[in-house]
Amino acid sequence: MTFEVPELGYDFNALEPNVDAKTMEIHHNKHHAAYVAKLNAAVEGTELADMEVNDILKDLDKIPENIRQAVINHGGGHSNHSLFWQVLKKDGGKPSQELLEAMKEAFDTPENCHIKFVEEAGKVFGSGWCWLVVNKDKKLEIVTTKNQDSPISSGLTPIFCIDVWEHAYYLNYQNKRPEYLEQITKVINWDKVNKLYQEAI
Ligand code: MN
Secondary structure, X not given: OOOOOOOOOOOOOOXXXXXXXXXXXXXXXXXXHHHHHHHHHHHOOOHXXXXXXXXXXXXXXXXXXXXXXXXXXXXXXXXXXXXXXXOEOOOOOOOOHHHHHHHHHHHOOHHHHHHHXXXXXXXXXXXXEEEEEEOOXXXXXXXXXXXXXXXXXXXXXXXXXXXXXXXXXXXXXXXXXXXXXXXXXXXXXXXXHHHHHHHHO
């Protein structure tokens, strides 16, 4: 088996104007594809080639040392983007009652959850990701990761993420990451996030 770039599931322009079509096209067809190609090259001939990428990322110690960093980078890149495409949608529904309750418990209000998420995403220095995860105690948490590191490797279950690498927004937003964050968090696929939350608890 070789890893493959998943279908985007919608047109490149589906998230306009919040995320422009050109950014989506390059991001999916070039950036994500490059992570997949490099992941395939790294795992070729090893037993990892027959595993699910998220299972590989759950236990980094089991990855042969000579390919470990390559798998963290490119396997993470593949896993992270695969989730990212799915949690974005125009008119993507609303947070479920259960998820709203969990947000209140963790962040006092759902609005605070949004504020804190955008704040944390804005603070990522260099390249990385911001995540809404379910932790081992089944509580919601906002975490950030560097480069293409996955929260799965820390035992966390991601239910939403935003890519804050410059390639995710620079064409349209240039240096204005806060504006990108405000706009992209208006096109959340809550139906998908709700489902991931239910599966995680
Ligand atoms: Mn990216």
